[in-house]
Amino acid sequence: MMPMCKQIQTLLHVPSSGHNHKMDVFNPHRQKEKVVIVMGATGTGKSRLSIDLATCFPAEIINSDKMQVYEGLDIVTNKITKEEQRGVPHHLLGMLDPHEDFTARDFCDLTSIAIESILGRDRLPIIVGGSNSYIEALIDDYDYKFRSKYDCCFLWVDVSTPVLHSFVSKRVDHMVQNGMVDEAREYFDPNADYTKGIRRAIGVPEFDKYFRYGPFLEEETRARLLRQAVDEIKDNTCKLACRQLEKIHRLRNIKGWNLHPLDATEVFRKRGEEADEAWKKLVSGTSAMIVGQFLYNMTAEVPPHLGSLRVLEALAAATH
Incomplete structure (x- = not known):
């Protein structure tokens, strides 16, 4: 059977991320460019999901973890390794002097530059990390300039608290x-x-x-x-995860952010190949379908917990 990302690319006519050619998911007649934001508490698999998406769509990743932006302490800050990056370009990762301060304003300025640079290469910016206060400062800036320029797709990887x-x-x-x-x-x-x-x-x-x-x-x-x-x-670390989850709930329930929840709890309850299959079914496959719809302005809704085959069938039906 064809791998999940290949099936999605075939159905949506998405160019392979390994090809250096124009990304036709951006409609030149639309005013706003598109940005994907991957959110979730520490340890939920945000980096893994961002890499999965970047192998489905021509994309580059912007780190939004306020500690991983620093050079050094790769184990302590749990930075994604070069091997795990699988050749996907990363921005704001391990690039700052460890003694410097890095504020939300700094993050917003550098991320805005990175987004424009990525879009200039006709690729999709994927922002990923657990510093939700920085993401909020970027998205809901005081004059809402960001939302006036970009359409956002928010993916929320969630895991039940005891399991996490x-x-x-x-x-x-x-x-x-x-x-x-x-x-x-x-x-x-x-x-x-x-x-x-x-x-x-x-x-x-x-x-x-x-x-x-x-x-x-x-x-x-x-x-x-x-x-x-x-x-x-x-x-x-557990206290941090709880604070991060509280912020996500506030953004969703009080500020009205349209987050797509992806429950990865079953992934963490399984081991080996079963865990990998659960990840593909519940998280990466569903996310790729959501992002595909987002990029192509498709109207069909993808239920958040559909299995990968049913998602593909639903998308196939929607495209005919």
Whole structure:
């Protein structure tokens, strides 16, 4: 059977993202260009989805995570690796001096430049990251200039809180195994200001006591300090996920943002190939159909939890 993205490209006549030619999804008679925004709490798979979409449509990705914009601490900030990027161009990722401040205004200015640059290459800008306050500042600027220039498609990857918290806890353990402690140690400074630059990132201030006092303590006490730091990182990451989810609900329910929810809970409950199939069915396949409709101004609605085959059948029917 033809892969999901190939089926979508065939049905919608979408040019392959690997080809360097004009992207005909942008209607020259329409005033507004189109932008896709991938939102969700930390750990829900936003980066994975953005890459999946960028392999379906000619696209480039703009990072909207306020910590991942900094150079360094790749494990601590959970940056997407070069291998995971699969050749898709990324903007605002690992490009800023770790000691500099990066404000919402900075994000808006640099993102606006990146969007125009991407559109100038006839490609689709995909904004992805968990810093929802920055995304809100960009989309709902004081004079609504952004919305006057761009049509937005909001994709929201959601995972039930208990399942996500369990995953986040395991992810922190995995990060520790991959060298998180040694990476954070390189940024330890007894006089450091944890309110500025990359040192604001979860996974830096939590190690302060361990780095500060550990070398002078017995092994057992030092190990206890390390466990406390790791537990604090897990707790703070779960709290961050809750705050991010609260902001998303506010944007949807109070500000009226038209978010397309994608429930990935079943993906996180499965393992191996079953998890991959659930991802394709519940998240990436459905998202690709939603984005295809968005780009082509199709009128057929795609129910958010349809299986991939039914989505394809619905789209095929809508195009005939």
